[in-house]
Amino acid sequence: MGDVTRIAALATLLIAAQVRTADPIKRGLKESDFPRTIKVADNVYTYEDFHAGDEQFTTTDMFVVTDQGVLVADGQGDPAASKGLVDAIARITSKPIKYVVICSDHGDHTGGNASFPSGVSYIIHPTSKAILDRQAAGQNGRAGRGGRDPSWTLPADAQLVSDKKTLTLGREPIEILFLGRAHTGGDLSVYLPRQKILFMSEIFLNRVFPAMRSAYPADWPGALAKAETMNANIYIPGHGFTEKGEVSKEELRAYHKALDAVIAEATRLHKAGVPVDEAIKQANWGEYASWTLAKSQGPIAIRKVYEQLDGKIQ
């Protein structure tokens, strides 16, 4: 191999080796690259826009285009951001949005739902429906980050999925799955059996520190294990970047390891009898200390695992 060929080969290799991070700058991207639409398969796309807050990372949605309309999995955190998603879909297809699957009920994925056309059919887990209904009733009402539009409430005819539902849109079979309680308790995934693509929403946070404010630490690893057993070709996260097939499998595995490690560290401190506030100071997250949101989510994870171990989570 001549020098020029060798240099060219090396350059190709470097370009191919994406930095494994949720941080857009470390990844070699610019703010102006977002929001962006990524083609994952013939008729399957993800849409990535920045989450609100100091640390930049993406909130990632999926949409499936068929000749009978579009299914969207998750929205963005405020009406302007979700309008960006709706507009991005319109640039790909003139077909209408037929379904919106609420995979995560959190405000950063539902706060912009007012921007979806009226008349779309919502699909949601009963646990998430109860949470959204309670918020709408003003009890426990947490505004979505970035300004949830209070005019949107979940339509009464939303379809409930507590385990599994298969629908066919155009010729596309689409499975809505509950793999177990994870990040919210009502976590839904969307599986496309033809292309073997699994959109996991907040069950899978790609290189983002396990976020546990409303999580079920005893159940979450099991949901990840189920997803891994499905042996999909591509796993898509609800936060962090859309990856290519093999990398997405490695990153799902890396996330599972991170979650196990975080739970193990909190459990170690609990077993040693370290009081919760002291445990927050002592926690050693190892390599995960550099993951996006580690500083803000580390203490929350300690508190949540302590609650679990103290029998305070049903």
Ligand SMILES: [Zn+2]
């Ligand atoms: Zn989120």
